[in-house]
Amino acid sequence: MTHARAHEIADDPFFAHRNPFGAATANSDLYTVTIPDAVRRCRWIAMDINASAFGLYFITPSADRPRLMPCFDSDYPGLAGATRNxxxxxxxxxxLHARRSTGPRCWSDEADHSAESSNVFPWIERTTALVSNTTGIAFPVHAERSQSGLVVFFGTNITPLLGDVIYDIxxxxxxxxxxVSRIQPSDASRARTMSKRELECLKLTANGYTSEGIARLLKLSVxxxxxxxxxxxxxxxxVNRAQAVAKALRLGLID
Incomplete structure (x- = not known):
């Protein structure tokens, strides 16, 4: 991290709330952000660990079919193919681990068996690679109203993360x-006018159904x-249905 960015982060109320267990502090309502603000700050973190890509995901609250629902990634306002994958x-x-724990999970490039690759994230439990041919780390995160998610960083040349650096990230x-969990759509009044069918389609999307599956269940055309x-x-x-689902989850329009 550069000296200038260290000062910028220290003075930024966005990063003043640093409870590692996600509980809100007394000052947590004193700042407001937009999705572009959040993307910019996530990009700072990626730069600090030399990650080439990142993504922030909500976990749908479904007990039967929980899924990762992307909110944004490094291709914002688009959505990268890796994020969809x-x-x-x-x-x-x-x-399930991210819903129950705060322990980060990491993976290493399967094609790189060097000691340097295996020591990028020492002492962090391994998981199946979320993106093939990369090294990456997934941080479980939690917020109010039992919301949970993952913030994921990956690339081919990530800086080794040791000790307090991992805690800080x-x-x-x-x-x-x-x-991000507190961000409201810019026109909340329009969200309140959503029809029953629109909400049903969003909820089914959150549960992993395709347009064809939704059409079949609701007896609609595709x-x-x-x-x-x-x-x-x-x-x-x-900007897309994935972000619509993430916003609907944050607003409590679907569960």
Whole structure:
């Protein structure tokens, strides 16, 4: 981390809330952020550990089919293919771990068997690679209303993280997730006008159903199911259905 950025972070109220267990502090309502603010600060963390990509995910509260739902990543306002793959392929084990624990999980490039690769994240428990041919780390994070998620960083040349550095990065991830969990859509009144069908389609999307699956369950055409999802994304001021689901979860519109 550069000296200038260290001062910038120290003076930024966004990172002043650093409880590693995600509990809100008395001052946690004194700042407001937008998604672009959160992306910028997540990019700072990525730069500090030399990660080439990152993503912030909410875990859907479904007891039967919990999933990682991307909120944003390093391709914001788009969504990278790697992020979609992580969301689709993340194992039940790491999702359940993130809901119950704060312990980070890491992986190393399977093609690189050097000692340097294996020592990037010493003492951190390993997990199946979320992105192949990369080294990465996933930080479980928690916020109010039992919200949980993962902040993921990965790349091919990540800086080794030792001792207090990991604790500091994890604390910053908690602050990031706490702030993002409080963000409201820019036009909340439009969110309140969402129809029952729009909310049903969003909830089914959160539970892993495709447009075809939603259409089959709700006895709709695929075109109509997609139309409901598009309308809900517009009402929530989301750039895609994944962000619409994340916003609906934060607002308590779906569970």
């Amino acid at each position: 992580i969301s689709a392929a993340a194992s039940e084990e790491i999702i 994890h604390a910053r991830c908690f602050s990031l997730f706490d702030a 075109h109509t199911a997609n139309q409901y999802l598009t309308q809900s994304a517009q009402k929530l001021d989301a």
